[in-house]
Amino acid sequence: MGSITVTPDPFHLVEFDAAVLRGLIEEVAGSLQIPPTVDISLIVDEALPHPILGCETNLVDGAIDLWCSGGWFESRNKTRAFSERHARGVLTAMLLRARDRLSGGFEDAPADGELTLAERSAWDVYAWGRTDQLGHRVHRQKRLYDFRLQHGFTDAADAVFDRLWTSNSSSWGAIREICAETGAVLRPKAKLPADLLRRGSRH
Amino acid sequence: MSTARAPFAPWDRREIPGLFGVEESARRIGNYRWTEMRLFEALGGWVATVPELDVKMVLGRHCYQHAWHAELWTKRLPELREMNVERMTTPANDEMVAFMDAVSEPEAAELTIEKLVGVYRVLIPRTIAAYTYHMNGTSTITDSPTIRSLNFALQDEFDNWREGEMLIQSLLDSPEKVERAIRRQGELERLITAAGGIAGPDSIGTQPDLQEATI
Amino acid sequence: MKRHLNENELARDERFRRNRIEDQIFDPRNVAMSTRDLGPAQMSVDRPAVSERSRSLMHGIFVGEIQALEGAGRTCYDFDDADAPFALKLDMARQCWDESRHVEISCKLSDHMGTDIGEYGESAFLFAAACNPDPVMRLCGVNRALEGLAIDVFSSMKTFGESTEDPILTFCEDWMLADEVTHVKMGSDWLRRLTENDLDRRERALDFQRTVDKVFSLGGFRGESEENPIQITRKFRELAGFSQDECDELAAIAQQAMEDARTMVAAAAASQS
Numbered sequence: 003m004g005s006i007t008v009t010p011d012p013f014h015l016v017e018f019d020a021a022v023l024r025g026l027i028e029e030v031a032g033s034l035q036i037p038p039t040v041d042i043s044l045i046v047d048e049a050l051p052h053p054i055l056g057c058e059t060n061l062v063d064g065a066i067d068l069w070c071s072g073g074w075f076e077s078r079n080k081t082r083a084f085s086e087r088h089a090r091g092v093l094t095a096m097l098l099r100a101r102d103r104l105s106g107g108f109e110d111a112p113a114d115g116e117l118t119l120a121e122r123s124a125w126d127v128y129a130w131g132r133t134d135q136l137g138h139r140v141h142r143q144k145r146l147y148d149f150r151l152q153h154g155f156t157d158a159a160d161a162v163f164d165r166l167w168t169s170n171s172s173s174w175g176a177i178r179e180i181c182a183e184t185g186a187v188l189r190p191k192a193k194l195p196a197d198l199l200r201r202g203s204r205h
Numbered sequence: 206m207s208t209a210r211a212p213f214a215p216w217d218r219r220e221i222p223g224l225f226g227v228e229e230s231a232r233r234i235g236n237y238r239w240t241e242m243r244l245f246e247a248l249g250g251w252v253a254t255v256p257e258l259d260v261k262m263v264l265g266r267h268c269y270q271h272a273w274h275a276e277l278w279t280k281r282l283p284e285l286r287e288m289n290v291e292r293m294t295t296p297a298n299d300e301m302v303a304f305m306d307a308v309s310e311p312e313a314a315e316l317t318i319e320k321l322v323g324v325y326r327v328l329i330p331r332t333i334a335a336y337t338y339h340m341n342g343t344s345t346i347t348d349s350p351t352i353r354s355l356n357f358a359l360q361d362e363f364d365n366w367r368e369g370e371m372l373i374q375s376l377l378d379s380p381e382k383v384e385r386a387i388r389r390q391g392e393l394e395r396l397i398t399a400a401g402g403i404a405g406p407d408s409i410g411t412q413p414d415l416q417e418a419t420i
Numbered sequence: 421m422k423r424h425l426n427e428n429e430l431a432r433d434e435r436f437r438r439n440r441i442e443d444q445i446f447d448p449r450n451v452a453m454s455t456r457d458l459g460p461a462q463m464s465v466d467r468p469a470v471s472e473r474s475r476s477l478m479h480g481i482f483v484g485e486i487q488a489l490e491g492a493g494r495t496c497y498d499f500d501d502a503d504a505p506f507a508l509k510l511d512m513a514r515q516c517w518d519e520s521r522h523v524e525i526s527c528k529l530s531d532h533m534g535t536d537i538g539e540y541g542e543s544a545f546l547f548a549a550a551c552n553p554d555p556v557m558r559l560c561g562v563n564r565a566l567e568g569l570a571i572d573v574f575s576s577m578k579t580f581g582e583s584t585e586d587p588i589l590t591f592c593e594d595w596m597l598a599d600e601v602t603h604v605k606m607g608s609d610w611l612r613r614l615t616e617n618d619l620d621r622r623e624r625a626l627d628f629q630r631t632v633d634k635v636f637s638l639g640g641f642r643g644e645s646e647e648n649p650i651q652i653t654r655k656f657r658e659l660a661g662f663s664q665d666e667c668d669e670l671a672a673i674a675q676q677a678m679e680d681a682r683t684m685v686a687a688a689a690a691s692q693s
Contacts, residue, residue: 015448049452053472053540071469072449078539081443119466144534148471155586192466194459199468202456242506245513250421250497252516253490253547256431258523258537265489265520268496272513279506291501312421314431 004041004065006031015048016072016082023075023089030093033136036101041065047203048072051081056199057092058114059099066100068093069200091138095129102129107173115197120186122196123152124166124177131167142167153184223344224410230348231285233339235293236404237332238278240305242294244328245271247309256314260321260372267369270361277354284350297405304396318376319389325369326386327393328403333362335408342410423498426551427544430490435538436483454685461640461649463580474580475533477649479540481573482526488570489519491550491562504555508614511606515563518599525592532588549632556614560625563607565632568657568670570600572642575653601660608661630673637674639681644671647678 006027011020027042036042043065050056050071057070074092077083102108102125114122127149134140146163153159162180166172181187195201213219225233248268255261279290287293296302308323340355377383402408432438459468467473492515495504504512530537549561574597581589615622637643642650652674654667662670 015452049449049456051447051449051453053469053476054453054458055469055472073472079437081440081447081541082449141534141536143531144471144475147475147532147534150586151465151471151584155584155588194466194468198457198459202458246497246509247421249493249495249509249513249516250423252493253425253429254421254431256433258433258486258527261431261486261489262520262523265493265516265523268493269513269517272496272510275506276510309421 004037004039005043006041007043009043009045010048013046013048013072016076016084018046018048018072018075018084022084022086026086026089026093027097030090030097034094034097034101036066036097036104040104042068042097042100044068044070045203046070046072046075047199049203050199052076052078054199057096058197058200059096059103060113061100061103066097066104068096068100069203070096071199087139091133091140094136094138095126095133098129098132099125102172107171107176109174111174111177115195115200117196118181118186119192119196120152120181120184120189121177123149124162124180124186127163127166128169128172128177131169134167135170152189153181153186156184159184219345219349221344221346223348224342225339225344225348227285230339230343230351231282231287231293233335233404234278234281234285234351235287235295236297236301237335238275238282238290238294239296240301240328240332240403241271241275241278243305243309244324245269245275247305248324250309251320254312254314255317255320257317257376260317263368263372267365270365274358274361277358281351281354297403297408298400300396300400301403301405304393304400307393307396318373318382318385321369321373321376322386322389323393325366325373326390327397329362329366329369331397331402331408333359333366335403336362338409339404421497424551424553425494427547430487430544430547432542435536437538437541439541439543441543451685451689454682454689461647462651463576463649465584471533474577475530475535476540477573477577478526478529478533479535480543481570481577482523482530482537483542484546484566484570485519485522485526487544487547487550488562488566489516489523491547491558491566492516492519494550495555495558495562498553499555508555508559508610511610515603515606518603522596522599525596529589529592545635549635552628554625556611556621556625557628559607559610559614560629561632563603564611565629565636567600567603567607568633568660568662569636569642569650571597571604571656571660572650572653574600575656576650579651597656601656604657604660604662630669633670634673634677637677639684640674640678643674643678645675648674 006024008020008023008027013020023044023046027044031042032038045068047069050073052073054071055073057074058068060067070092075084075089077085077088103111108125111117117125127145130140130145134142145167146160149163150159153162162184166180245268248264248271252261252264252268255264282290282293296305308328311319311323336355336359340352340359343351345352373386377386463470463474492512495512496509496516527537546566549566550558552558552561574593578590578593578597581593611622611625615625640648642648642652644652652667652671657667658664
């Protein structure tokens with residue numbers, strides 16, 4: 003059996019329970035049929051509240067390496083409290099992207115910190131769309147706005163979004179084609195590193 | 206040389222005199238102004254006390270419309286030889302004061318039905334009635350500036366009446382709430398009936414005495 | 421109905437949640453956050469968490485508009501004709517309608533951005549500025565300080581909309597900005613008229629405005645440097661009756677608010693270590 007680790011354990015700044023998170027990861031990974039032999043580690047940056055949201059999914063030496071800001075798991079009704087609904091939703095999306103990287107057509111994709119904002123945004127729509135199909139109540143309009151910010155407020159971008167949202171099969175190559183289709187590849191390069199939030203949490 | 210024409214076109218049926226002289230028209234307009242002012246102030250005050258977001262926004266919009274009606278009457282009164290607008294801005298009678306106090310009394314967040322029923326099922330229908338009577342009865346020639354303002358105000362009043370009534374209907378989702386609305390309307394109808402309407406007992410005219418003997 | 425409500429009496433439906441000031445002040449994440457690089461303060465498309473942060477700001481604008489609507493409405497009701505002349509109440513009633521439209525626009529914008537009503541907490545400090553029992557103070561607090569902040573916020577949001585080529589956001593912010601300039605001008609005009617013969621009262625009112633402006637600068641939220649997410653918009657403030665000196669003074673107040681906040685964070689960090 004692979005291991006599941008959650009850092010920090012215990013949490014100091016927020017009312018999260020590492021054991022609860024480990025249980026959730028195990029359950030979600032099982033339901034997504036991620037091979038049980040794969041190690042999974044999750045680092046939560048508990049200093050970053052909602053709405054400073056960021057998350058990354060990478061593979062490191064065959065193990066799944068997850069990082070996210072604590073705000074993703076935070077209750078919208080009570081500061082610093084845990085929301086299982088939000089945690090379950092975002093962990094599903096993150097682990098779907100992990101499965102993509104393991105054997106789902108994204109084996110060649112660069113690490114999250116090296117993706118352009120447009121590539122990441124398109125991949126996220128693919129992940130959130132599948133999360134929605136699995137029965138989580140994902141806010142479609144929220145995801146559409148996020149996508150439009152990176153791909154444009156155009157009919158062409160919206161049509162691509164619809165395709166991604168309902169798709170069950172995509173690939174890294176398809177994501178790159180989508181960025182060409184919406185014109186996102188022509189946009190100026192981001193001035194900031196995509197993994198700025200995570201870099202901050204390392205210091 | 207152009208052909209001489211009658212001063213009034215054949216279809217122009219405007220007439221003099223009308224039911225109201227200058228002073229009576231000014232008196233009524235002073236009552237209207239007093240009522241519109243109390244109404245817009247109450248609507249503005251209620252905005253913070255209603256939790257329903259759609260009601261909150263409608264009250265904010267209607268607040269201005271009634272303030273604007275008061276402004277129309279502010280401008281009309283000096284044209285009716287009443288230079289002291291505030292002096293003429295009076296309630297029709299003490300009963301009208303009691304009625305408006307009762308209309309604006311509800312404050313608690315759970316009393317939206319009572320607030321809306323008072324305005325949209327009692328006060329605004331009475332306002333429409335008084336404005337309509339004034340418009341129909343006053344001279345269409347000598348008092349046409351008042352008629353023009355009445356038309357502007359009535360347009361808003363009808364729109365507000367419909368919008369307010371629809372809000373009430375959307376809130377009445379149980380027999381208990383229907384009872385509350387009926388009770389509230391009954392209480393306020395009794396008070397406005399005692400006042401005779403927003404311009405007093407002659408707000409919409411009086412029925413002629415049909416029993417009068419003829420020789 | 422009584423006169424003068426306080427901010428704890430504002431009526432809301434069950435979706436809304438009031439931020440507790442003690443939760444914010446004593447949040448143990450504050451110190452850690454203050455040392456982090458969260459990207460540029462101003463909104464840009466490559467700012468980390470840009471969409472969620474813009475949704476959060478938009479929700480703040482939305483509840484601010486509700487409170488501005490409520491504040492203008494209360495000014496119509498709270499004062500008798502001797503304290504607040506009819507012409508002033510008429511302006512406030514007009515503002516009520518404008519704010520009501522702003523709430524409507526904010527709801528539509530929230531839909532556009534994917535925000536649910538009540539998704540973020542509500543702070544009532546904006547309405548607190550509308551609770552002053554003196555109508556002149558209230559005008560300074562609401563029309564010159566609060567609505568002045570709205571000018572800065574809408575202008576910054578409009579710039580963000582233009583930079584992302586978001587036609588809906590740009591359109592809406594531009595319209596709301598036009599209204600806010602009118603409201604600030606209204607406040608400037610009434611301040612002059614009501615205190616024409618009482619310069620002490622005018623000075624007290626301007627003092628109150630400075631206090632509110634400092635609070636509304638939110639420890640660096642607003643200012644004129646790149647570190648401030650919301651930029652002071654001199655062009656529109658001058659249209660609204662602010663003098664150059666008043667804009668300079670506001671910039672200094674905002675700068676002071678940011679420095680005060682830094683001092684407080686440093687003190688908190690020192691006490692934690």
